[in-house]
Amino acid sequence: MKRFIFIILALIYVHTSYGEQIEVYKLYEIKILSKLVTDVTKIKNPKVYFIGLDREEIKAFKKYTPIKTTYSVEDADFIFVKNLSRPLKINKPVFSLDFKSLKYCKNCFGVFSWRNGRPMLIIFKEVINSLKIHLPKEYDYFIDSKKYILSG
Amino acid sequence: MMYRAFGIILFLTYSLVSYGEDLRSLLKKYEEKADLSNKTKKESLGHLIVFTRKDLEIMQAYTLGDLLRSFPLTNFLLNSLGIKSMGLPGTAPSIPIIYRLYIDDHEVSSIHTSSPFLIYDNYPLDSIDHVEIYCSLGAISVSNQPSQMIIKMYTKDPKRENATRGRFSIDTKKGFTINFLEAKQLNRYSSFLLMLNRSYLNFSSPIVNNKKINRDQERTHFFLKYNYYDSILEISFSDVNRGIFSGFSADKSPDEGEMRSQDGFISFSQRLLKDRSLKIFMAYDFNNRKYREKNSADDGGILFVPLIQPSDNIIYYRERRKLHKYSITTEKVFSTEKNKLLTGVFFKYHHQDPENIYAVYQSNIEKKDDIFTVNFYKSFSAYLENSFSITNKNLIIGGIRYDLHKYSHLRSHKKLNLRAGFVSFINEKLVFKGFFSKFNIIPSMYNLETAKNNYLEDIDVNVLTLEMRYTRENSVLKFYYKRCNVKNAFTADPDTGELINKKDTDRFNVFSVRYIHSINLFNKLELNYWLTDKDLPQKFSPQKGGYIKILTEYKKFQMYNELTYRESYEPYGIKISERFDYNIALSYRFPYEWYVKIKGENLLNRAVKVGYMNVFGEKGSIPVYDRKITLTIEKTF
Numbered sequence: 001m002k003r004f005i006f007i008i009l010a011l012i013y014v015h016t017s018y019g020e021q022i023e024v025y026k027l028y029e030i031k032i033l034s035k036l037v038t039d040v041t042k043i044k045n046p047k048v049y050f051i052g053l054d055r056e057e058i059k060a061f062k063k064y065t066p067i068k069t070t071y072s073v074e075d076a077d078f079i080f081v082k083n084l085s086r087p088l089k090i091n092k093p094v095f096s097l098d099f100k101s102l103k104y105c106k107n108c109f110g111v112f113s114w115r116n117g118r119p120m121l122i123i124f125k126e127v128i129n130s131l132k133i134h135l136p137k138e139y140d141y142f143i144d145s146k147k148y149i150l151s152g
Numbered sequence: 153m154m155y156r157a158f159g160i161i162l163f164l165t166y167s168l169v170s171y172g173e174d175l176r177s178l179l180k181k182y183e184e185k186a187d188l189s190n191k192t193k194k195e196s197l198g199h200l201i202v203f204t205r206k207d208l209e210i211m212q213a214y215t216l217g218d219l220l221r222s223f224p225l226t227n228f229l230l231n232s233l234g235i236k237s238m239g240l241p242g243t244a245p246s247i248p249i250i251y252r253l254y255i256d257d258h259e260v261s262s263i264h265t266s267s268p269f270l271i272y273d274n275y276p277l278d279s280i281d282h283v284e285i286y287c288s289l290g291a292i293s294v295s296n297q298p299s300q301m302i303i304k305m306y307t308k309d310p311k312r313e314n315a316t317r318g319r320f321s322i323d324t325k326k327g328f329t330i331n332f333l334e335a336k337q338l339n340r341y342s343s344f345l346l347m348l349n350r351s352y353l354n355f356s357s358p359i360v361n362n363k364k365i366n367r368d369q370e371r372t373h374f375f376l377k378y379n380y381y382d383s384i385l386e387i388s389f390s391d392v393n394r395g396i397f398s399g400f401s402a403d404k405s406p407d408e409g410e411m412r413s414q415d416g417f418i419s420f421s422q423r424l425l426k427d428r429s430l431k432i433f434m435a436y437d438f439n440n441r442k443y444r445e446k447n448s449a450d451d452g453g454i455l456f457v458p459l460i461q462p463s464d465n466i467i468y469y470r471e472r473r474k475l476h477k478y479s480i481t482t483e484k485v486f487s488t489e490k491n492k493l494l495t496g497v498f499f500k501y502h503h504q505d506p507e508n509i510y511a512v513y514q515s516n517i518e519k520k521d522d523i524f525t526v527n528f529y530k531s532f533s534a535y536l537e538n539s540f541s542i543t544n545k546n547l548i549i550g551g552i553r554y555d556l557h558k559y560s561h562l563r564s565h566k567k568l569n570l571r572a573g574f575v576s577f578i579n580e581k582l583v584f585k586g587f588f589s590k591f592n593i594i595p596s597m598y599n600l601e602t603a604k605n606n607y608l609e610d611i612d613v614n615v616l617t618l619e620m621r622y623t624r625e626n627s628v629l630k631f632y633y634k635r636c637n638v639k640n641a642f643t644a645d646p647d648t649g650e651l652i653n654k655k656d657t658d659r660f661n662v663f664s665v666r667y668i669h670s671i672n673l674f675n676k677l678e679l680n681y682w683l684t685d686k687d688l689p690q691k692f693s694p695q696k697g698g699y700i701k702i703l704t705e706y707k708k709f710q711m712y713n714e715l716t717y718r719e720s721y722e723p724y725g726i727k728i729s730e731r732f733d734y735n736i737a738l739s740y741r742f743p744y745e746w747y748v749k750i751k752g753e754n755l756l757n758r759a760v761k762v763g764y765m766n767v768f769g770e771k772g773s774i775p776v777y778d779r780k781i782t783l784t785i786e787k788t789f
Binding site for chain 2: 113119148
């Protein structure tokens with residue numbers, strides 16, 4: 001009986017999710033971002049706030065990760081930004097999802113976006129030091145000076 | 153679809169409990185899954201080899217020729233005009249009509265000769281994201297032009313570039329390339345890509361009949377792509393000035409000569425309807441070609457077939473051709489869960505401006521403008537291809553196309569092409585594919601201009617292809633078999649040199665095995681061996697070959713090793729032993745996105761050669777590839 005219920009539930013899931021499937025690579029993207037949130041905040045149930053992302057992107061993040069999202073900056077433990085067009089100053093970990101936004105976000109501690117045909121994850125040494133963010137060793141490869149990106 | 157959905161559930165379950173995965177591995181997997189070739193390749197349609205963005209980068213493949221030199225099932229050799237061209241194993245290098253080259257959706261093969269290699273043998277790949285090569289003969293939904301092999305170059309997606317990049321390469325043959333690329337997203341709905349390239353390619357100049365022959369090239373390329381919602385506008389221009397190598401000279405060594413080709417196109421594609429299933433594609437192309445050759449009567453003059461006169465020698469030949477092509481394609485895809493039906497119509501019109509052809513004979517007779525040319529060619533095709541999933545593991549594909557062709561001097565003729573096949577997933581590891589195609593390859597305008605009575609029958613091809621793919625955790629093993637029956641193939645009349653149809657049917661088999669092993673996420677090994685049994689009275693090029701490729705990445709360092717093998721062959725009775733072409737490429741990424749790259753080509757100095765024999769009986773062989781080192785510096789802004 002349990003097996004039967006499981007199959008029914010699985011089928012319902014499949015049917016309801018039909019048409020809303022996202023491409024596999026986007027699941028990896030969400031996974032990378034989720035991992036980043038967990039490793040930066042180091043708290044059990046971090047809350048994430050989004051600025052400038054499409055509704056679909058936020059929806060996908062909410063759907064495919066257990067990390068909670070919030071509608072208030074004050075409540076947030078971590079902020080993702082994209083498509084910024086004016087300066088942003090928030091005293092919380094802010095991470096950019098495009099290179100353009102870095103111009104308006106002095107305290108963004110890193111960026112994850114496509115450049116030169118490859119996905120690039122860069123964590124800015126200066127910013128994480130000033131914000132006292134301590135990351136696991138596996139991030140060492142991605143830590144670089146902000147000037148490498150902005151003044152190239 | 154159910155399997156896919158289940159797959160995603162399983163993937164999510166797995167991924168959400170496996171947070172311990174290394175970040176670099178995750179990023180690498182993300183890059184692999186996001187590769188644009190995953191969106192464009194149609195693997196179910198037959199035997200396909202993909203060079204991904206990453207492959208091109210590690211290989212340091214700067215030109216299309218860098219990819220094709222090791223490509224299996226074919227040879228990439230110099231024809232008498234010094235143009236590196238693909239050709240069937242065993243045959244002499246020529247101006248082939250059986251290969252089609254595309255930039256995105258646009259076919260760029262020559263309007264006059266149907267061969268893409270005059271311009272594209274060394275086309276820069278700086279604007280290209282990935283290259284797909286289909287050995288799926290007659291595949292309807294891959295190409296609206298029946299052909300033996302289809303090469304598709306897909307341009308970069310500006311949204312993934314967001315960069316300006318400069319490249320400077322210099323090699324030990326004193327050749328150099330300067331390339332500028334800018335690709336950016338302008339706003340949420342529009343983006344552009346711009347590429348400018350200038351190169352001077354120098355090659356060794358062998359001595360034939362006591363004269364140096366040269367094939368040096370001076371190239372300029374421009375490419376612009378502009379995306380706006382689902383519309384894409386592309387503008388391309390190429391200008392290639394090159395030495396004519398042996399040209400048409402009887403002694404295989406002209407006294408003087410040059411060839412300048414200018415090709416360009418403007419294309420527009422638009423996807424319509426909510427599901428983007430309706431596509432309209434329009435394009436205008438032009439080809440300008442200037443050719444000049446001089447060879448003294450003492451050296452046998454020039455053997456340009458349509459002008460040859462038994463009692464007189466041509467000592468000077470000049471042509472200026474202008475050709476135009478207009479094409480329009482409309483395709484609609486009807487999809488249901490189990491069925492996918494592609495329907496389309498395609499029309500193209502080739503036009504040749506009144507010629508400016510001029511020849512001088514030994515007897516001082518001049519001949520001008522009264523040489524036969526094909527003024528226009530038009531073709532209309534209607535096609536449909538249906539893929540039906542009998543079960544989740546079995547797919548059948550059937551296609552039919554109706555072609556109507558008309559050359560300016562001939563009556564119109566109709567042809568019907570057919571294709572049927574299956575794809576069967578025996579289990580998760582084992583896949584079988586089989587296709588049968590019956591199609592025609594039509595002569596080019598140039599073929600008809602050099603043919604006896606300016607008439608040739610279409611080449612009839614019946615082909616069976618079978619493929620087996622066995623996948624293990626980190627490796628893939630692929631077997632490929634092809635049986636080809638070719639009727640009415642073109643050959644030169646032994647008396648006049650004019651093209652005629654062969655009376656016999658060519659029958660041959662091709663076999664290839666390919667093994668790809670991912671040592672880990674950053675290291676890949678690839679092995680290949682292929683052979684064909686085409687029975688030829690003389691073996692002008694290798695009929696067996698293979699390669700070993702090792703692609704390595706370690707943090708900011710990349711390395712590529714490639715050893716290409718070709719069996720021995722005997723053009724004009726000259727024994728050329730086995731060929732081993734060894735190439736190595738190293739690159740390192742420095743801070744501020746500076747890249748320093750070094751590439752060594754033909755390091756063993758045993759790469760493939762082409763044979764020649766002139767009217768005086770002088771024979772020899774010429775290396776296709778020079779031994780050289782190329783240093784490249786790249787900077788991304």
